[in-house]
Amino acid sequence: MRIALFATCIVDAMYPSTARATVSILERLGHEVIFPGGQACCGQMHVNSGYFKEALPVVANHVKAFEADEYDVAVAPSGSCAASVKHQHPMVARRCGDAGLEARAAAVGHKTYELSQLLVDVLGVTDAAAQLGSYFPHRITYHPSCHGMRLLRLGDRQLDLLRSVGGIELAELPEAEQCCGFGGTFSMKNADVSSAMLADKTANICGTGADLCAGGDASCLMHIGGGLSRQGSGVTTMHFAEILASTFEDPAAVTGDVRLTTGRTAR
Amino acid sequence: MSGTFLGMPSLPVFGIGNLHEHEPFPKAAHRELGNTQLRANLGHATRTIRDKRLAVVSELPDWEELRDAGRAVKESVMARLPELLEQFEANFTARGGTIHWARDAGEANRIVASLIREQGADEVVKVKSMATQEIGLNEYLEEQGIAAFETDLAELIVQLDHDKPSHILVPAIHKNRTQVRDIFLREMEGVDPELTNEPARLAAAARAHLRRKFLSAKVAVSGANFALADSGTLAVVESEGNGRMCLTLPETLITVMGVEKLLPAWEDLEVFMQLLPRSSTGERMNPYTSLWTGVTPDDGPQNVHLVLLDNGRSAALADEMGRSALHCIRCSACMNVCPVYERTGGHAYGSTYPGPIGAILSPLLTGITAEENNSLPYASSLCGACYDACPVKINIPDILVHLRGEDVDSKRGKKKLPSQMDLGMKAASWALYSGKNLGLVEKALPLGRIAAGPDKKITKLPGIAAGWTQSRDIPAPPGQSFRQWWNKEHQAPAGPAAAGTDVPGAEPAGPKENP
Numbered sequence: 001m002r003i004a005l006f007a008t009c010i011v012d013a014m015y016p017s018t019a020r021a022t023v024s025i026l027e028r029l030g031h032e033v034i035f036p037g038g039q040a041c042c043g044q045m046h047v048n049s050g051y052f053k054e055a056l057p058v059v060a061n062h063v064k065a066f067e068a069d070e071y072d073v074a075v076a077p078s079g080s081c082a083a084s085v086k087h088q089h090p091m092v093a094r095r096c097g098d099a100g101l102e103a104r105a106a107a108v109g110h111k112t113y114e115l116s117q118l119l120v121d122v123l124g125v126t127d128a129a130a131q132l133g134s135y136f137p138h139r140i141t142y143h144p145s146c147h148g149m150r151l152l153r154l155g156d157r158q159l160d161l162l163r164s165v166g167g168i169e170l171a172e173l174p175e176a177e178q179c180c181g182f183g184g185t186f187s188m189k190n191a192d193v194s195s196a197m198l199a200d201k202t203a204n205i206c207g208t209g210a211d212l213c214a215g216g217d218a219s220c221l222m223h224i225g226g227g228l229s230r231q232g233s234g235v236t237t238m239h240f241a242e243i244l245a246s247t248f249e250d251p252a253a254v255t256g257d258v259r260l261t262t263g264r265t266a267r
Numbered sequence: 268m269s270g271t272f273l274g275m276p277s278l279p280v281f282g283i284g285n286l287h288e289h290e291p292f293p294k295a296a297h298r299e300l301g302n303t304q305l306r307a308n309l310g311h312a313t314r315t316i317r318d319k320r321l322a323v324v325s326e327l328p329d330w331e332e333l334r335d336a337g338r339a340v341k342e343s344v345m346a347r348l349p350e351l352l353e354q355f356e357a358n359f360t361a362r363g364g365t366i367h368w369a370r371d372a373g374e375a376n377r378i379v380a381s382l383i384r385e386q387g388a389d390e391v392v393k394v395k396s397m398a399t400q401e402i403g404l405n406e407y408l409e410e411q412g413i414a415a416f417e418t419d420l421a422e423l424i425v426q427l428d429h430d431k432p433s434h435i436l437v438p439a440i441h442k443n444r445t446q447v448r449d450i451f452l453r454e455m456e457g458v459d460p461e462l463t464n465e466p467a468r469l470a471a472a473a474r475a476h477l478r479r480k481f482l483s484a485k486v487a488v489s490g491a492n493f494a495l496a497d498s499g500t501l502a503v504v505e506s507e508g509n510g511r512m513c514l515t516l517p518e519t520l521i522t523v524m525g526v527e528k529l530l531p532a533w534e535d536l537e538v539f540m541q542l543l544p545r546s547s548t549g550e551r552m553n554p555y556t557s558l559w560t561g562v563t564p565d566d567g568p569q570n571v572h573l574v575l576l577d578n579g580r581s582a583a584l585a586d587e588m589g590r591s592a593l594h595c596i597r598c599s600a601c602m603n604v605c606p607v608y609e610r611t612g613g614h615a616y617g618s619t620y621p622g623p624i625g626a627i628l629s630p631l632l633t634g635i636t637a638e639e640n641n642s643l644p645y646a647s648s649l650c651g652a653c654y655d656a657c658p659v660k661i662n663i664p665d666i667l668v669h670l671r672g673e674d675v676d677s678k679r680g681k682k683k684l685p686s687q688m689d690l691g692m693k694a695a696s697w698a699l700y701s702g703k704n705l706g707l708v709e710k711a712l713p714l715g716r717i718a719a720g721p722d723k724k725i726t727k728l729p730g731i732a733a734g735w736t737q738s739r740d741i742p743a744p745p746g747q748s749f750r751q752w753w754n755k756e757h758q759a760p761a762g763p764a765a766a767g768t769d770v771p772g773a774e775p776a777g778p779k780e781n782p
């Protein structure tokens with residue numbers, strides 16, 4: 001299969017190791033990965049903040065970039081960015097009165113998957129240790145991000161994949177389905193409420209005794225990880241793609257609360 | 268946005284009354300977050316009711332179908348509201364009731380006061396009602412020299428304390444029982460001075476107090492949960508039985524109801540009587556459901572009135588993206604699952620309608636530019652828990668985003684100086700609208716590493732971004748972006764992504780992270 005990677009802007013710029021891990025996983029399964037070079041961002045920060053007019057060129061760019069290459073499916077290592085491409089893009093085009101773009105956006109959205117969706121539903125991965133050689137000898141917990149859970153209905157896909165990693169120990173996160181408080185510009189506009197939500201999330205994470213909290217959205221992980229780092233908790237966050245990409249020979253490093261960006265070589 | 272003709276006076280008439288946030292939500296939230304008693308009570312209460320709701324909802328194999336049915340009925344009501352209202356009016360009038368149309372809160376208040384005065388009464392008993400809170404009826408009646416006594420236990424507590432409800436279903440959720448005892452001792456006439464904070468004793472004290480009012484009042488004022496167009500019937504759903512007393516004992520009954528509460532037919536109650544109790548109190552069935560159709564000779568109130576309230580509902584109905592907010596059956600499930608509400612409580616929203624539904628309904632009824640109501644749609648992380656809980660499937664997150672757009676558009680070209688958020692969004696729009704621009708921005712990533720310093724984290728940012736670093740660090744950016752790494756890896760012209768890549772060059776842009 002020829003798979004187009006939508007890295008998402010935050011992963012591209014801040015967490016390249018997550019995108020590299022995604023490439024590594026897909027190539028291990030024997031697929032060809034391409035990176036449509038015109039891509040930038042899904043535009044959900046603009047949309048969710050009410051800046052529809054400013055979002056339109058961002059949406060148009062994404063559609064153009066993902067029409068430029070031939071591929072079977074596109075994948076994003078992010079629930080909220082995949083949801084934005086699938087649900088918001090046609091809506092933004094419609095709201096701005098561009099019916100042509102609406103149809104094209106819907107077509108791109110139709111071909112776009114969140115990573116765990118692609119792995120489980122399309123590529124048939126059920127046992128990461130056996131099929132990907134995943135090995136990660138750490139005690140972790142897992143936060144299901146809201147958009148993956150409620151907009152994409154990912155269910156336990158990410159968690160099940162993590163469970164099947166060799167050497168891993170999974171601690172259940174109390175009140176896991178409660179939002180971490182990120183919410184894009186909400187974290188700045190309503191910083192007090194966001195911080196109160198974050199405090200409860202980090203307390204629950206620390207209570208599990210895990211070395212790190214895994215998740216499927218870099219933005220939520222940056223928020224949670226930023227809070228854990230500020231509290232000096234020593235607990236860190238990591239995208240599940242990096243855990244799946246980790247092997248016995250080439251393990252992903254967990255290096256305390258500033259591990260936020262220093263990704264390993266994922267190939 | 269398309270207009271919908273309602274057969275009522277010139278559109279749109281925005282809502283007035285208790286529908287406003289008086290200070291920006293973040294400011295109100297900041298204050299309420301400091302109230303630890305409130306947070307503890309709310310956290311406990313919402314968690315309990317969340318679990319109860321989930322338990323009774325999971326009993327019904329057709330819960331999702333019920334929600335779909337609820338939404339479909341409400342959609343059809345909104346699509347033919349003028350016709351249904353006329354049908355209801357004809358049936359209600361034929362059974363001896365009198366209908367009054369109120370364009371806004373002011374008109375509704377004046378109608379109710381004059382109806383009470385016609386009876387020569389200077390006090391009324393009240394059934395808990397959102398509509399009368401919305402129009403500020405109690406305060407208006409007080410100005411007119413008429414005393415209104417709330418009979419719902421929690422409403423009574425709030426009223427005696429001269430406070431405001433903080434939850435639409437559990438108005439005194441922010442008070443504990445010792446606080447309640449103190450309020451009773453201070454405000455309740457003839458109360459036993461030895462009153463303790465035991466729930467049973469508190470309830471008995473309230474019962475004795477209310478019984479006197481029920482027996483003496485000549486006029487009752489209520490709201491209504493549903494109105495059935497095919498028979499002209501009104502319905503009140505409640506738990507304590509105080510409503511039943513108000514609806515049956517006094518000679519005159521005045522009901523105030525928003526026009527959106529209509530249902531086409533009796534059969535539709537089947538759907539809503541399954542949805543409402545489970546979603547609100549987490550019960551399979553509520554203890555008291557009272558239905559009345561006009562006047563029944565020699566039985567119950569003989570003088571029956573209904574004030575049909577618009578107060579911004581036509582304006583909300585005219586908003587194609589927002590109108591489904593009118594489907595709300597006031598169950599409060601959305602606030603019980605809302606992480607923002609759970610921490611700030613209802614007072615932070617200013618309006619009678621708090622929580623997720625309040626954050627959309629208040630600005631829809633008043634218009635986005637009224638007072639500080641434009642801050643309400645931002646009072647959400649868009650986690651979507653409210654949409655999942657809503658028994659009539661109102662897509663609250665989408666309407667929040669729609670109203671944010673209305674807010675942004677309402678300010679375009681008006682301000683002397685664009686806000687930091689405006690400027691940030693413009694800059695981000697440029698940076699993110701092509702791979703080339705993002706590639707250029709990413710070349711500056713090493714600068715962030717310098718800013719982060721040796722401990723590889725940024726702990727203080729200026730301006731609106733300071734909100735972020737108030738409780739979170741930002742990691743040092745990586746030495747190279749994914750794009751830069753990819754281009755380096757795939758530099759050979761045969762590389763699958765070579766074509767279409769518009770990132771200029773692929774030279775190293777900083778210290779290599781993983782040599």
Ligand code: SF4
Nearest residue numbers: 595596598599601657
């Ligand atoms: S919006 Fe839905 S969940 Fe919230 S109170 Fe109304 S009906 Fe209930």
